Amino acid sequence: MLKDPVITILGRDPSHRVKILNGNSFQQDVLVTFGEWQYAAWYGNEAPGAEPLYVHVGRRCLTSREWEIVVLDDYEQRTDDPHNTVQLGICHGDGTIHLSYDHHCDQLRYRHSVKGLALKPDEFQWNKDQFTPNLSFLPGLPKDLDALTYLTYPRFVVLDNDMLFSARNGKAGLGSDHLFYYHSDTGNFTSLGIPLVGVQNNPYINRIDYRNGRIHITWVYRGFIWYEGWDDPLDTKHKTHAGPNGAENNYDLCYIYSDDRGLTWKNGDGETIGSLAEGVHPESKGIVGLYIPKNSGLTNQDGQAVDYDGGVHALNRDSLSENGRLRTHLYRSPEGKWSSRYIPHVGEPRYCDRGCMAVSKIGDLFIVIPDGPNGSILTIIKATKKGKYEDYKVVWRKDGFPTEPLLDVEGLEKNGVLSIFSITPKEGGKEGNVVVLDFDVSSE
Numbered sequence: 174m175l176k177d178p179v180i181t182i183l184g185r186d187p188s189h190r191v192k193i194l195n196g197n198s199f200q201q202d203v204l205v206t207f208g209e210w211q212y213a214a215w216y217g218n219e220a221p222g223a224e225p226l227y228v229h230v231g232r233r234c235l236t237s238r239e240w241e242i243v244v245l246d247d248y249e250q251r252t253d254d255p256h257n258t259v260q261l262g263i264c265h266g267d268g269t270i271h272l273s274y275d276h277h278c279d280q281l282r283y284r285h286s287v288k289g290l291a292l293k294p295d296e297f298q299w300n301k302d303q304f305t306p307n308l309s310f311l312p313g314l315p316k317d318l319d320a321l322t323y324l325t326y327p328r329f330v331v332l333d334n335d336m337l338f339s340a341r342n343g344k345a346g347l348g349s350d351h352l353f354y355y356h357s358d359t360g361n362f363t364s365l366g367i368p369l370v371g372v373q374n375n376p377y378i379n380r381i382d383y384r385n386g387r388i389h390i391t392w393v394y395r396g397f398i399w400y401e402g403w404d405d406p407l408d409t410k411h412k413t414h415a416g417p418n419g420a421e422n423n424y425d426l427c428y429i430y431s432d433d434r435g436l437t438w439k440n441g442d443g444e445t446i447g448s449l450a451e452g453v454h455p456e457s458k459g460i461v462g463l464y465i466p467k468n469s470g471l472t473n474q475d476g477q478a479v480d481y482d483g484g485v486h487a488l489n490r491d492s493l494s495e496n497g498r499l500r501t502h503l504y505r506s507p508e509g510k511w512s513s514r515y516i517p518h519v520g521e522p523r524y525c526d527r528g529c530m531a532v533s534k535i536g537d538l539f540i541v542i543p544d545g546p547n548g549s550i551l552t553i554i555k556a557t558k559k560g561k562y563e564d565y566k567v568v569w570r571k572d573g574f575p576t577e578p579l580l581d582v583e584g585l586e587k588n589g590v591l592s593i594f595s596i597t598p599k600e601g602g603k604e605g606n607v608v609v610l611d612f613d614v615s616s617e
């Protein structure tokens with residue numbers, strides 16, 4: 174078993190809200206190690222129960238437990254919607270820190286830091302003057318670009334010295350994922366088109382990973398169900414948590430990859446099926462790794478990881494077993510063979526309660542899952558490379574963390590520290606805290 178973690182507090186969680194904004198599985202990165210520093214992004218408020226919320230950005234030297242915190246109080250977050258989270262990205266080439274936040278079918282909200290802030294952190298004061306104001310466009314692209322007008326699920330992906338920005342444009346069951354390339358030498362973005370095109374459906378990306386020159390994407394589709402008023406520009410029915418196009422319409426686990434930084438896309442058999450001119454469609458050849466029908470308990474935007482040998486791992490759950498709705502570990506071997514295994518030691522998940530996963534320095538897989546009837550029992554499961562990722566073992570488990578956990582992938586790979594972003598529950602009318610749990614797994 175792992176020793177109990179060192180826990181540091183980032184700040185107060187706005188748990189007076191009905192919905193959780195700090196800790197949702199589709200936040201690709203909110204806790205990132207770069208160089209000798211770790212960075213975090215979250216929402217906080219000025220006083221318990223206070224509105225509005227503000228984006229907070231923290232940094233700490235890896236040798237310290239003390240966080241320096243910037244409050245970006247020039248933008249007010251007021252929507253109580255769990256989709257409207259914060260995303261964090263750091264470009265390794267120019268040391269800029271990028272943030273995108275507060276979207277559920279909304280105009281882009283984005284800002285970035287001055288160059289060099291993360292490359293030479295000791296040379297910069299940590300304050301809001303290092304960041305641009307809120308922007309509704311990406312530098313280098315037209316300010317009225319239609320692809321940035323109806324966004325949800327932004328994410329940043331490190332690509333050597335450059336970076337990708339991805340987001341869905343459209344609504345649940347009726348949207349496509351757009352991709353943009355950030356050039357560290359110019360500080361501008363260019364468009365890489367629409368790699369995943371929705372046709373009477375939308376792809377829900379688990380995660381986008383870059384490993385050994387290859388970009389990997391897994392996703393599930395959600396079919397569109399017609400409803401009255403779906404084409405009304407003022408329609409908000411699609412923003413409700415479970416419908417009218419809910420998770421019962423999710424189906425299939427799909428996969429593509431790119432070896433040329435997103436210019437073209439290949440299916441699992443190595444055939445080129447997408448390009449800048451035309452993206453991957455639901456009927457594109459060879460994209461389905463595992464066929465899973467609708468109404469099978471499949472969720473969306475669960476965890477993903479890519480190991481050092483090129484194996485692709487994804488989390489989900491289904492109700493295809495006679496034992497009910499069980500969590501699954503979906504695995505594509507380096508040879509291209511897909512398998513689905515039920516994960517032991519955890520109970521039947523609620524609608525969400527999605528997890529995350531990452532690979533250690535020696536190639537073992539850590540799966541972090543919110544378990545229990547309220548989804549508050551943080552559970553860490555280890556599956557080793559030596560055991561072909563089938564030897565699931567619980568290495569830590571504790572109640573009191575009522576959100577979907579998020580991981581610092583770089584910190585685990587580079588430093589042998591499993592850092593988990595989470596929250597603590599509100600007690601006696603007092604709001605909980607946003608916290609980071611640091612587990613030393615270097616000897617594991």
